[in-house]
Amino acid sequence: MITQSNSNFPNSQALLDIICDRIANSPQHRLTFAEYMDLVLYHPKYGYYSVKKAKIGKRGDFVTSPSLSSDFAELLGEQFLQMWEILGKPQEFSLLEMGAGEGDLACDLLNYLQSRHPDYFATLQYNIIEQSPSLILRQKEKLQNFIDNSSKICWRSWLEIEDNSQVGCFFSNELIDAFPVHSVTINEGKLQEVYITLKEGKLTEAIGELSTQKLKEYFRLIDIDILGQDYREGYRSEVNLAALEWIEQVNNKLKSGYLLTIDYGYSAQRYYNPQRYQGTIKCYYQHRHHDDPYANLGYQDITAHVDFTALERQGKNLGLEEVGLTQQGLFLMALGLGDRLSELSTGKFNLIEVLKRREVLHQLIDPAGLGRFNVLIQRKNLNEIQKLQGLETKPLHY
């Protein structure tokens, strides 16, 4: 039996009622884990990302690179500038940020490009594609300056973006790990799926046949023999079918340019390593993490690591050529983070400033933390052989 929601959280009961209702009204009286995760994170009224409350940053539940320091956005800005140059400095260049959270990255990036690279800034159209209406409101507040003083920035849904229309770069930080995932398991020698159902009025997990054959096809795409002898009975993991649909969507909209994805995860070989037999689900609440996705309903983030092989293969099949994959630490160092660290020893700053800045810069490249996130860059309709600056340092295994 699953741990039930905590009554200290007023929305949890309402969300639980909605989940129970959905289960009761579904044909087989059960939800896939992906349907469950979609409800608890994105239900328009009670979902974690819909409720008006700080989620990201010191006052929220977890920190992300953009929430730590503007250095992240600024160094990324240097990479976007080079992409623009490689594309031949087009008069209109789109940056499309998917899943913009609190809007920190957009704000720091636009401020930096405006002051440091005005020629590039003049050509820029910044688009945000964001699922959460309450986060859109927060982003608009933070970016008011750019809404009032220029038409630099707009919020768009996928439907509002014409196919094959965008020249520039689609990018995201910690988006894919927030997509709802299916939960699969080996049961009686077969690949089966974990569902959420009701038993005596309480949420319970139940195992059943796969909800879609796409789950089997997924393992073929990434060349993993999930029914091979290495996988023992009870082995469990996640499959992010939404990530495959997302990359298809990006590919449809991109005319020429790049897709840059930053997130935590592994290659398929490591993701589906038989020893990682309990999957990769992690939940975040007030800067603590645990692996119970049924606790703190609507008040905690639920994530799953990203299978980068799936992004690479799906991209390749669609016509997105891989430019390179590296780790965030190496990527940011190649873009100049080392110079920023050295600058701290020049005597220009006071000691407190130096200590604070050194700490955040180190956090961004920490090989045991944010620095080991993967950075995947794919491109479309470009033959340019010039190496991207962020990929200049050879990556370690991922």
Ligand SMILES: C[S@@+](CC[C@H](N)C(=O)[O-])C[C@H]1O[C@@H](n2cnc3c(N)ncnc32)[C@H](O)[C@@H]1O
């Ligand atoms: C973990 S937060 C990361 C936020 C931000 N990128 C950062 O690094 O601070 C995930 C973000 O993705 C958004 N999101 C999740 N699914 C989405 C989707 N399908 N389309 C657009 N945004 C989505 C969430 O609402 C949230 O803004």
